[in-house]
Amino acid sequence: MADIRSNFLGIKSPNPFWLASAPPTDKKINVLRAFEAGWGGVVWKTLGSQVKNVSSRYSAVNYGGHKIMGFNNIELISDRPLEINLKEIVECLKLFPDRAMIVSLMADNDKNSWHELIKKVEDTGAHGLELNFGCPHGMTERGMGASVGQDPEIAKMVVEWVMEKATIPVITKLTPNVHSVIPTGEAVVEAGTNALSLINTIQSVTGVDLDTLVPNPYVAGKSVFGGYCGPAVKPIALKFLTTLAQNEATKKIPISGIGGVSTWKDAVEFMLLGASNVQVCTAAMKHGFRIVEDMIEGMNNWMDEKGFKTLNDFIGKSVDNIVHWEDLDINYHHIAKINQDKCIHCGLCYIACEDTSHQAIDLAQGKPYNTYSIKDEECVGCNLCQLVCPVDSCITMEEHRVAPEYINWVEYQKRGLPLNDH
Amino acid sequence: MSIINNRLSKEQYEKNFEDIHPAFENKDAALVEANRCLFCYDAPCMKSCPTSIDVPKFIKQITTDNIKGSAHTIFTSNIMGAGCSKVCPVEKLCEGACVYNLMHDEPIPIAKLQRYSTEMAMEKKWQLFSRKQNTGKKVAIIGAGPAGLSCAHVLSREGIDVTIYEKEKLGGGLMTYGIAAYKVTPQFCKDEVDYILSIGGIEIKYEQELGKNISIDELQKNYDAVYLAIGVGLARQLDIPGENMEGVIDAISFIYDIRNSGFNKVSVGDKVAVIGMGMTAIDAATQAKRLGASEVTMLYRRTKEEMPCTQVELDIAMLDACKIIWLAAPKEVIGENGKVTHLVAEKMKLGEPDASGRCAPVATGETFTLAVDMVIKAAGQTPYQSLVTTNNLENQNGKLKVNHSLTNLKGVFAGGDCVNGGREVVDAVQAGKDGAKAILDFILNV
Numbered sequence: 001m002a003d004i005r006s007n008f009l010g011i012k013s014p015n016p017f018w019l020a021s022a023p024p025t026d027k028k029i030n031v032l033r034a035f036e037a038g039w040g041g042v043v044w045k046t047l048g049s050q051v052k053n054v055s056s057r058y059s060a061v062n063y064g065g066h067k068i069m070g071f072n073n074i075e076l077i078s079d080r081p082l083e084i085n086l087k088e089i090v091e092c093l094k095l096f097p098d099r100a101m102i103v104s105l106m107a108d109n110d111k112n113s114w115h116e117l118i119k120k121v122e123d124t125g126a127h128g129l130e131l132n133f134g135c136p137h138g139m140t141e142r143g144m145g146a147s148v149g150q151d152p153e154i155a156k157m158v159v160e161w162v163m164e165k166a167t168i169p170v171i172t173k174l175t176p177n178v179h180s181v182i183p184t185g186e187a188v189v190e191a192g193t194n195a196l197s198l199i200n201t202i203q204s205v206t207g208v209d210l211d212t213l214v215p216n217p218y219v220a221g222k223s224v225f226g227g228y229c230g231p232a233v234k235p236i237a238l239k240f241l242t243t244l245a246q247n248e249a250t251k252k253i254p255i256s257g258i259g260g261v262s263t264w265k266d267a268v269e270f271m272l273l274g275a276s277n278v279q280v281c282t283a284a285m286k287h288g289f290r291i292v293e294d295m296i297e298g299m300n301n302w303m304d305e306k307g308f309k310t311l312n313d314f315i316g317k318s319v320d321n322i323v324h325w326e327d328l329d330i331n332y333h334h335i336a337k338i339n340q341d342k343c344i345h346c347g348l349c350y351i352a353c354e355d356t357s358h359q360a361i362d363l364a365q366g367k368p369y370n371t372y373s374i375k376d377e378e379c380v381g382c383n384l385c386q387l388v389c390p391v392d393s394c395i396t397m398e399e400h401r402v403a404p405e406y407i408n409w410v411e412y413q414k415r416g417l418p419l420n421d422h
Numbered sequence: 423m424s425i426i427n428n429r430l431s432k433e434q435y436e437k438n439f440e441d442i443h444p445a446f447e448n449k450d451a452a453l454v455e456a457n458r459c460l461f462c463y464d465a466p467c468m469k470s471c472p473t474s475i476d477v478p479k480f481i482k483q484i485t486t487d488n489i490k491g492s493a494h495t496i497f498t499s500n501i502m503g504a505g506c507s508k509v510c511p512v513e514k515l516c517e518g519a520c521v522y523n524l525m526h527d528e529p530i531p532i533a534k535l536q537r538y539s540t541e542m543a544m545e546k547k548w549q550l551f552s553r554k555q556n557t558g559k560k561v562a563i564i565g566a567g568p569a570g571l572s573c574a575h576v577l578s579r580e581g582i583d584v585t586i587y588e589k590e591k592l593g594g595g596l597m598t599y600g601i602a603a604y605k606v607t608p609q610f611c612k613d614e615v616d617y618i619l620s621i622g623g624i625e626i627k628y629e630q631e632l633g634k635n636i637s638i639d640e641l642q643k644n645y646d647a648v649y650l651a652i653g654v655g656l657a658r659q660l661d662i663p664g665e666n667m668e669g670v671i672d673a674i675s676f677i678y679d680i681r682n683s684g685f686n687k688v689s690v691g692d693k694v695a696v697i698g699m700g701m702t703a704i705d706a707a708t709q710a711k712r713l714g715a716s717e718v719t720m721l722y723r724r725t726k727e728e729m730p731c732t733q734v735e736l737d738i739a740m741l742d743a744c745k746i747i748w749l750a751a752p753k754e755v756i757g758e759n760g761k762v763t764h765l766v767a768e769k770m771k772l773g774e775p776d777a778s779g780r781c782a783p784v785a786t787g788e789t790f791t792l793a794v795d796m797v798i799k800a801a802g803q804t805p806y807q808s809l810v811t812t813n814n815l816e817n818q819n820g821k822l823k824v825n826h827s828l829t830n831l832k833g834v835f836a837g838g839d840c841v842n843g844g845r846e847v848v849d850a851v852q853a854g855k856d857g858a859k860a861i862l863d864f865i866l867n868v
Contacts (some may be wrong), residue, residue: 065457178751182453344521368466390460391525410771 002303004308006040006277008102008254009169009194011127013040013100013277017267017312018297020258020279021045021104021130024289026078028088028295030093037289038296039276041100043279044089045130046077047117048106048144053079056217059206061232070232071282074217074224076138077106080421089124094271101125102171106132109143111161118165128168129190130190131193132157133184134200146200151173152187157338159191171256174198174240176233181240185250197256197279199237201227208317230282234260238273245274245319262291264298271311272318286384329406334381334397336374338361342394349385357384376400423534425669425796429714430659433572435831438712442604442738443508445537452538456484458522465786466519467532467828472852477516478846493543494550496536496661501575504540505597505614506848508606511701512633513734515848543618543660552619553579559865562587562645564636566626567595568847569838570651571618574826574860580862586624589631593619595653596839597847599678604712608681613661638813642833646865649857650822650829650836652809654844658802660697665799669762671801672704672789673698680709693717693798696744697752700723700730703800704739710798711742718744719792723751723770723783753789755797764791803844810840827860835861 006016017036018041019025020038026045034042042274053075061070078085093101103126107113121129131137133149142146148154155172162170172188174181176199185196203225215223223274227318244250257275261267262283270278283291302359336362338349350372353361365373374385408416430438452461459481467477476495482493496503520529543550559582566588574584582819592598597606619626630636632652633805641648657672658664669691670764679688694715696707699722707790711718720739722729725748729736740746749770756764769788770858776797807820816823816830821843827835837853 065453101754324716344524345462345466346460346521347465348460351463363464 001405002300002308004303006300006311008100008277008321009128009135009171010257011100011102011169012039012098014038014098015040015296016271016277016297016361017041017292018100018102018256018277018279019045019402020100020281021132021186021286022075022281024281024284025073026080027373028092031088034284034292035092035096035099038292039099039289041102042275044078044090044126045086045100046104046106046135047082047085047121048077048133048139049108049113050081051079051138052078056219059217059226060067060230061206062352068081068230068282068286070204070228071230071285072204072217072226073201074137074219074226077104077132077135084198085204086120086124089126093125099361100127102128102130104130104132104134104173106139108146109158110147114158114161115165118162122166122168129162129166130171130173130197130395131162132189132200133158133171134173134177134198136177136201136203137225143276145178146175146203148186149173149200151179155184156187156191158190159193163192166378170325171195171197173200173258175200176202176236176240176259180243180379182243182247182250187253189253191247193253195254195256195276196250197258198244198257199233199240200232201229202236204228209222229260230286230326231260231262232407234266238269241270242273242319242322245316246322253379264295267295268299268314269318271315274316274319276315294402296363318404322377326409328408330409330412331402331405331407333402334399335376335383335396336383336385337396338372338374339394340371340373343372343407344394346374347372348388350392352384352388356383363384377380406407425689425691426658429690432686433827434714435712439604441607441687442602443534444536445541446534452484455531456481456535456842459485460635461523465528466521467516470515470519472497472515473506473855474537474650474852475499475503475516477532480539481530481532483676484535485602489539489542490548490550493548497543497550497770499617499849500848501572502597502614502847503536504544504569504617505606505611506851507537507540507596507603508599508610510846510848511732511735513732515615540814541724544613547617547620547804549620550758551575551579553578553621553623556583556623556624557581557866558586559583559646560644561647561649561861561865562641562774563649563651564567564632564641565595565651565838565840566593566615567641567651567653567838568597568850569653569854570595570649571615572851573649573651573837573858574624575618575621575852577856578621578853579811580742580858580866582623582865584624584644586626587595587630587632587641588626589634591628591780593626593628595651595850596836599681600674600705601681602677602709603685604708605705633809638815638831638834642831646833647861648831649666649832649854649861650815650832650834650840651850651854651857652806652836653839654805654820656806657805658804659799660752660799661777662752662754664762665756667755667757667759667762668755669795670755670797670799672802673702673798675799676706677702679711680713687715688713690715691762693792693794694719694796695752695792695794696720696798696800698722698802699724699746699799700753700800700802701732703805704731705736706798706800707739708742709794711744715796716730718742719742719747719794721747721750721752721765721767722795723749724780725749725752725772728780740756749783749786750790751783753798756791758778762795762797763793765794765797767792805840805843823838825851827857827862833864 063069114224135145139145562647626638805820838850
């Protein structure tokens with residue numbers, strides 16, 4: 001069995017699966033249930049000044065009969081009294097000393113408020129702090145949350161305040177509601193943050209009720225922009241994560257990956273692209289804490305199969321496999337191939353290619369089953385047919401290099417090689 | 423042993439004749455299946471439907487909560503889409519062609535989804551079609567069965583006034599009179615006819631029969647065109663001794679009685695033999711059993727390989743505990759006091775393929791005898807040969823000869839069972855559409 005114990009900034013947990021700062025980590029009862037289920041750690045829901053929440057709080061995007069492809073919330077930071085939260089954190093730490101206990105913070109925008117809050121939280125014995133610079137709703141209007149994360153100067157200032165006071169590791173959580181996470185990332189690294197985490201939720205409107213004409217989530221006939229998360233945001237999170245993992249300044253410190261992690265596979269992908277561990281919320285909110293069982297077993301089995309003994313053996317392994325477009329090998333070419341034995345004649349490859357791509361699939365009429373085959377000379381190797389095919393491994397992409405040697409776009413132009421051969 | 427009615431309690435009848443293909447219980451159940459549909463291009467299901475219903479489209483419309491659009495898609499191709507969803511042998515049509523079969527997975531329940539949309543449309547009385555401006559043209563249709571109704575609906579949409587002459591008291595044809603009661607109820611058949619007529623411009627004159635109170639000559643004079651959708655109706659005779667004895671009945675009459683009377687009014691034997699293995703034979707055998715016959719035996723002169731019914735239909739009969747005797751042909755009905763007591767059958771073997779392409783049954787000379795008190799003949803139906811011949815209609819053994827729906831008589835068109843000899847409801851609906859198209863070409867462009 002592989003060793004999936006995680007060590008993040010010296011904070012140890014039996015596995016790299018933490019619950020992100022969110023409703024599942026708002027109370028002792030939830031956190032204890034999570035620890036009993038096997039979660040490696042939690043980031044306690046953000047503490048700060050007293051707020052008031054509304055109802056509804058959530059809405060979702062469903063797709064193709066599946067619920068919650070994307071999830072949206074308009075909930076604020078913890079609305080429970082600070083003292084109760086602090087007391088419960090102490091109790092949880094005592095009952096589960098082997099689990100990671102990080103506390104998310106969002107103090108009012110002055111140094112004293114931050115220092116006071118840090119002091120109180122450190123007194124609980126928590127292992128680390130996460131600065132919430134990402135919440136995109138409610139708190140931003142008060143100059144907090146994402147409005148801090150969106151301005152590198154302000155973010156830097158706040159981290160500096162925090163680092164003056166904090167004696168335990170500090171993770172700065174970044175907002176994706178920016179064109180790039182690098183400016184804020186670099187600024188907070190310069191200010192001394194010990195680690196980064198991302199992404200927080202993405203501002204969104206999940207839909208409009210076609211009877212009432214009110215967007216959701218519904219609050220007395222009105223709605224508000226919410227924060228989007230869940231499986232739908234994973235690709236965006238992976239992109240932001242990779243930019244941090246490739247940046248000279250930000251790659252020096254650990255990153256905790258967040259954004260649509262639902263399975264062990266998602267977690268492995270985040271870690272391959274540079275995350276040292278992952279944080280989960282939506283998947284747990286959809287299915288309960290029991291999902292961690294398969295996350296643990298699945299990651300373990302995959303590591304055994306790949307020969308990875310510890311997490312560090314694979315963290316960041318795929319970072320260098322994302323390059324600039326100019327560095328791609330233009331001589332690489334592949335062509336789709338349809339396995340006629342597996343083909344079920346649904347025609348989805350054909351209509352996708354014919355209507356929207358390169359007219360590279362031939363249709364031979366049959367009753368009731370047509371036969372579809374690739375016109376090799378027309379296929380640009382775009383993958384569309386393979387992506388729409390409902391049968392596993394029916395369409396494969398076969399390598400047909402244009403020439404054996406690697407050549408990139410810059411070199412290609414230099415040599416005056418032919419353009420638009422398709 | 424005797425042929426009697428009222429064998430069962432009210433509850434037993436109800437249970438025995440309840441809907442064999444129940445509807446989805448709720449929207450979510452329909453959505454689970456609708457979302458499985460791959461939305462195939464040039465879909466095999468659509469190509470396997472005689473009326474070419476755009477199946478992927480109507481299923482997609484269920485998933486987008488556009489049930490009105492879904493029903494419109496179905497009815498545009500098949501105005502009897504609701505009835506067809508209950509009576510079509512989908513296992514050899516759309517569902518049989520579903521690509522999921524090729525993945526060794528359950529096909530999409532197309533019929534059930536079709537029922538979902540069409541029943542909602544009927545229930546909510548959605549009027550999904552409108553009539554074009556009146557053309558001032560009039561068409562007479564004989565027969566308010568699937569072909570006649572389908573033809574009438576297309577013509578009405580095009581602004582033509584249609585009068586249908588129907589010999590029965592109700593419309594729907596074999597849908598109303600010739601199909602097992604556990605597939606469609608009389609109320610449903612009536613509702614379906616009413617729904618089709620709700621577009622307006624179609625009048626049905628009931629109890630009007632060709633050769634009795636109407637004539638083709640007269641209709642030719644009073645209308646711009648005539649469409650014959652008279653169906654087939656005569657049960658094929660067995661031509662064996664004892665065939666006229668009391669207790670020998672043809673399947674069509676038997677089913678007609680079940681559809682017309684209450685279940686408890688229809689008499690059935692204690693031990694029943696059914697001759698034939700087509701859809702009608704199955705409907706007769708299973709219903710005889712469900713009316714309370716203690717033993718039903720089906721005889722077919724060929725083997726399972728050649729049977730005209732589908733496996734799904736055979737399964738219904740077998741689940742109803744009907745006995746099946748393959749390679750057996752009726753030879754003589756024996757009785758006492760004019761009432762059936764026995765059926766003598768001859769064992770057959772398969773010979774060379776005949777005109778139908780199937781192996782011909784050949785007599786072996788060996789016979790066996792079944793003790794029965796009722797024999798139901800379901801060996802096929804024959805067209806109204808003398809009726810069409812006396813009306814100077816060109817025909818082949820009674821089946822009307824047509825060229826693009828046009829008969830040899832000027833302005834007289836025909837389609838459905840009276841032309842094809844008896845096929846599925848869905849084939850008749852398509853014939854009605856084809857007939858309407860030919861009629862429109864004839865009266866609007868000539």
